[in-house]
Amino acid sequence: MIKILLENTDKVDQVRLEKYKQRGGYRALRKVLTMDPPAIIEEVKASGLRGRGGAGFPTGMKWGFVPRNTGKPTYLLCNADESEPGTFKDRILMERDPHLMIEGMAIACYALNCHLSYIYLRGEYEFIAHTVQRALDEAYEAGVLGPSVLGHDFALDIHLHLGQGAYICGEETALIESLEGYRGYPRIKPPFPATHGFLASPTVVNNVETLCALPWIITNGGAAYASIGTEKSKGTKLFSVSGHVAKPGVYEVEMGYPLLEFINKEAGGIPNGHKLKAVIPGGSSVPVLTAQECEGVGLDYESLLKAGSMLGSGGMIVFDDTTKMPEVLSVIADFYAHESCGQCTPCREGTGWAAKILRNMVSGTGKWSDVDLLLKIADMMEGKTICPLADADVMPIRSFVTKYRREFEALCSS
């Protein structure tokens, strides 16, 4: 299977610029520097690359929204605030191949005429910070970054910014607020970051994995990338698999790869002779799929949507038939209650309330009426907030409770 992102992540010395270059690194950047920025955007549009952070928005189109000649600088922010439960794909890229991310960022910056860019790294990833910083230092030393990128008339600075440990700061407008030094509160859209983002200037926020796909696309062409995957989901995607599989880890597969085959072959199947019970395919905020619903589903945006879930971030969590679904949901609900920023009423109050109800259920003090109350709270929260965090809580609550209702009811006594 083709490896676009993980081709070199198994090589211990890949973190060094010299080795990265020896294996073909920074050639795409060199090529890009001779191209017209609009032509690069066209190439990315042609590749069909979609945002890998979770929303799956076409990257080339996102870049196309950025206005030119506003008199303000344009900023590229690399979203490395990978916090979605079950997701650890960006981590591998940054830990093992940080120059790939830097090269991707430099390509994007050149295409967007951006001269100052930030990597917003998740606070809990402090242990990766020095790897990334060393790579940045090397890049500056080698003239890859700085006043004259690879000797060309293009200046670029990239700074690393470490978050303080808030899930919400992965939401692009909260990320921008946090980077500006404020509380990580999502902003009301419109205006969108494309026009009023970081420091009220045109801003693009791209996920690490998205940016890491750019060097390959530049080297091999958008059409080559678009020839991989399905009709609407192009290229490859990283899946970080955890839970009841024999070989948890990060895998790169072609879009459209069959879900069950992925679990059974790539991830080594369900261990200890157990059977598959359920899968959360794209991080904890997407609806859970029952084993039956997984039949015939491909790992791409459309197929997962059709099955009633989403590709999300590719943070796959697999559950075998010993799993108590209310306990899983309780953990997920606790997470969202803990991470709700507290700005909007429905999310602030709803996530906490739902988490408490679930804790009561799991500890045996739940009531029959609580099962429907959870669904009511989900309805009360959905689509009523500034950012999608409340909806991220609604998805698991509604899917778990409807698909495994009997398990919830069995816990309730009165």
Next chain:
Amino acid sequence: MPKFTINGQEVEARDGQTIIQAAEEIGVDIPHYCYHPDLPIDGNCRMCLVDVERMPKLTPACATVVTEGMVVRTNNERVKEAVRGVLEFLLVNHPVDCPVCDQAGECRLQDYYMVYGLHTSEIPLGMKVRKRKVIDLGPMVVLDQERCVLCSRCVRFCDHVTGTGELQFFGRGDHVAIGTFEDRPLENAYSGNVVDICPVGALTSRDFRFKCRVWFLHGADSVCGGCSTGCSVRIDHRDGTIFRLLPRRNPEVNKSWLCDEGRMSFHALSTGSRIVQPKVKGPAGVPTAARWDEVIASINSRLKETAAAHGSGSIIGIGSASATNEALFLFKRYLSDRLGATRFEFRLDGEDRRVAEREDDLLRRTDKHPNSMGAMKLGLMDAELGGIEGAISAARAGRIKAGVIIYLKPLVARPGDDAAEARVAELVRSLEYSVVLAAHEADWQSAASVLLPIAAWSEEEGTYTNYEGRIQFAGRALAPDGGSRPAWQVFALLLGADGTEPGWTSPEQVFESMAESIPAYRNIARSQTRLPGVVIAV
């Protein structure tokens, strides 16, 4: 000017107007907590969600600008259900301690619950998030974190209006609470406003707390007497006692704000003793109580005698920059028309120079009188005297023999006050015959030949002219204390005593006379002095 449809009604909105603003103008009430007309938009409470055609989700009316052809519904089932849900969420962790909450009666949680909620709480008390209660936030404000709906109005006020930034959110999720760093006091000069804009009982007034249930209060529209800015206020009172001053929204003057000094200024009215009846200095120099009719007659005759004996130039009138235009108008009319007096002053401490001088960037001005500009417009300045000091010299030199002096102690104190009052006392002592009109007792008043008790700021209806020449109506909250009378009425009595004047029976009539005879006030109807007031050239 986009045209749009709201609940089936086609309306024209102004460019850039949000749905909530346009709706308010045509009387469509959209419930809200965080939206405030004088604060930046935040959109956090989600109470103002409305249904806009072609938008997949409900959208906050406070943060959505009206566009041409927009179709908005604020009252369909989808919206009602959303609003009901938001309200239920707001009450999930609310302590519902209305019986001991000062906000009860003017609380948006209570009000909206009755309109949009009426649900049965599904959360047992033991499951509620507990937060801190009764946090002392300085001289004006007490914070109860449990009652807070986290609308951020107070935070935005301190960030964007005063620019002091004391308040912030702490914590996350349903444990978020507002507060100050290390519970430090909120000590900016406008801190009381956070209590007004708090839609619930989280921020309560330290001064007003537990004094009176709000539904027992009566409100009178007035103008703050604390400085020359003339902020629009409401006097809340009951049974002859003022309980609080609140700003009234006047976009042209004070928006929704009031400074803390102004807010607390009413306490000055009940500090010290009031003069309860007219007093006349007896033969032994001891002031003795007298009847109004006797006093009026004796003042008229004494002043006429003085004018006849020493000429009308021997009489001076000292007005007060805290008196109403109506009082000052009749005061001047009496002295000039009836006695031929030509010398008038009101300046005790350079009020004319300071009238527009700012004390800060927001509202406060250094001239602590509400009507210096009014006194100037009525011609109460004498270039030769140049203020009360000139009058004192003239009196000492014997050029001025008699005077009528209105003195009202400023409601907001400032360093030069005592010296200014001492100058009034000095003038009184230097005159052979003096008529003093005052509200509060002071030792120096024993030197006055006649002392007349007049209504204090809250007891007199009239108009004030602020620093920019804005004439504003101030209503009466309380009846004049004891035997005192509004100053305009005292001069109406003096003018009417010989039956030659028609007699003014209301401040409205006085205003009409003033508008007829004073060039600056020509063609101004009294109704124009109501919110936001009418500006004359200064």
